[in-house]
Amino acid sequence: MSQISVAIAGAGLSGLCLAHSLLRAGFDVQVYESDPEPFARRQGYRVTLDEYGMAGLQKCLPPRLFELFLATTSPTDEDSYFRVTNQDLGEVFKLTFKGDRSGTDLRTPRQTDRQTLRTIMLEGLQDRIHYGKKAVRADTAADGATLHFSDGSYTHASLVIGADGVNSALRKQLLPDCDPEDANSWGIYGRTPLLHNGQSIVPAPLKTSGVYAIGKAGKGFFFTTMNFREAPQAAFSRFGAEQLPPISDDYVMWALLLPKELFPVSQEKLDSEILHRFALETALDFHPVLRRFVNLADTDCTMLVKLKAARKPSSWPVSRITLMGDAVHVMPPTGSHGGNTALRDAALLAEKLKAAVSRGKPLEEAIASYQTEMSQYAFREVEAAKAMLKRFSIHNPFMSWVMLRAMPWIRSLKNKPLTTTE
Template sequence: MSSISVAICGAGLSGLCLAHSLLRAGFNVQVYERDLAPHIRRQGYRITIDEYGIAALQRSLPPHLFKLFLATTSPIEEASYFRVTNKDLGEIFRLTFKGDPSGINLRTPRQIDRQTLRTIMLEGLQDRVHFGKEALRAETESDGATLHFSDGSYIHASLVVGADGVNSVLRKQFLPDYEPDDIDNWGIYGRTLLVQDEGLLVPRALKASGVFAMGPSNRGFFFTTMRFQEAPQTAFARFEVNQIPPITDDYVMWGLVLPKEQFPEYQEKLSSEMLQRVAQENIQNFHPILQRLVKRADVDYTMAVKFRAARKPTTWSVSRITFMGDAVHVMPPTGSHGGNTALRDAALLAEKLEAAMIQSESLEKAIGSYQEEMSKYAFREVEASKTMMKRFTVKNPLMRWAMLRAVPWIRSITNKPLTTE
């Protein structure tokens, strides 16, 4: 398989996952990333890895890196919750998830810091990930594709994989009619240390919960904790990896959701300080706990995010260039399926390519099979995440009154308040 060269455009989660899987199978794989360094740009915080994401990582990573991934996830509780509340943390409804504290059941979802996972996945690929390589275009040929970069260089590979995110230049070139749509809501993300002044910044009752607080004017505020089962610096040393953990302290991830018409003009040019001020201004009428999370945030970690949703290609020709992750099926964060679907893509594409080589089949057959299968599950997740976002930002006045006032009042009669210790 070493005669088959694969060029991956993008060193995000899916790109690195695919690189590990193909490298272990004997392919000649190289990764090209436009960023100048691994942690030069904020790319999100805590993410949920579900059974598909876990299976993809287990299949793709060397065993010691998969164990390191498990060691740096959050502790699994007997039960965890996702709560939807009004702005005063009055509960509207609650989803309960049974956990496996032993961690043995790998179908049980778990939380991890995105930057930490990416750092783990960079281990072993130091000589194969090339930073500062911004792709401009690609050209397909009978025996592969040529990838051109902004510095004037180019490479030829048997297969080029576009894993370069929502703004993929390769998707714009090869799927120009399927640019993702802006949806009605955008967000501001932030990070706040969980322990401050020798105490937890959120009540213990919410330590194992994700909370989405619905506010006035279709605003919403989400938060959840990222607690490390084992301190990353300890785990990295124990597994003798060469990477340095980018995050060492437990924290609260939060996000403010705003209708895009309420978002500041020129939001992409706003500094972290300005974004944090915007967030503070928009949650002045929310519960003090939520205001405190924004006020005490690590300002440098505040960033703006446009929520977008992919459109499914009705025709997708098979060539020596294919796509995975946000480059082809970006989705809103509701449901936590974006990252998992991208990891699932990587495992599936690796599986198809390996099978094709073993069975002496063409790369085109493997790519066509991958695109057909991936499209079915990926765009199902896109639609599900769009539907959930609409439910969280319902505009019907009567429905919002019932959800934000009547239901929390009824539930408060029998339920213990969320804000108690």
């Protein structure tokens, strides 16, 4: 397998996950990242991992790094919930996820900090990641493919993997008719320290919940808490990691979602400070608890996300170049399946490649099988995420009254308010 070289465009979660798996199997792996350094820009905060995402990590990462990942996820000893409420935190419905006191059941969803997970996956790959290398195209040849970069340089490999995100240049080349469609919603993401004056800013009934509050005019407010099972500094030290954890304290991740036409100016002018001011204005429509998250936020951690949804290719030619993650199946965050699907891709592609090489089969056979299988599960998730986003945007007046007035009132007759401090 050492004779098989793999060039991965993109050092995000899926690219790094794949790199670990192939490197452990003996492939010659190099990763090329367009950013000038590992954390040149923010790419999100808390990520919810389900059984597919965790299975992908377990299959691909060295055991020590997988255990470090588990140590820095959220605790699982209590039940957790996903709640949908009105803008005043009146509950419409909730989904319950049973806790796992042992912390060993990998079917139990858990939260992880995106930057912390990415730092863990950089471990052991430092000399194989090349920064400031923006992929612009790839050319196929009889013995592989050549990946070209914006600085005029290039590299040749047996395989080229496009894990270069939603604006993937390789997708535009391979699947020119599959540019993602605009979901017509933009998000403002933010991060707020969990403790203020020594007290949690999240009401006790919501400490293990993810909450989506449906507002007026297509607006929505999501938040959840990122609690670390073990302090990242202690965990990184205990596992002998060379990297330093990028964050140390628990926090609240929040997001305001609203139709893009409600934004006051063009995207180019929306820096963190302007975005935060706009978030403060928009949050005035929501419960004081939610407004407080925005008021106490780290202003420079405020970021803009334009929601997009991938188009499924009607045909996908098989070659020595393929795609994974957001490069091929970007989806709205509703449902929290984007990151999980990307990690699932990494495990599947690694499995197909290793099996083909061990049996002496052509690499194209592995690529064909991967593309077929991945397309089946990935685009189901894209459609589910689109449908959930649509359901959260209620336009029918009667349904709006039922969902956001009648149902919360009925539930309040038998349940304590979610904002109680008890």
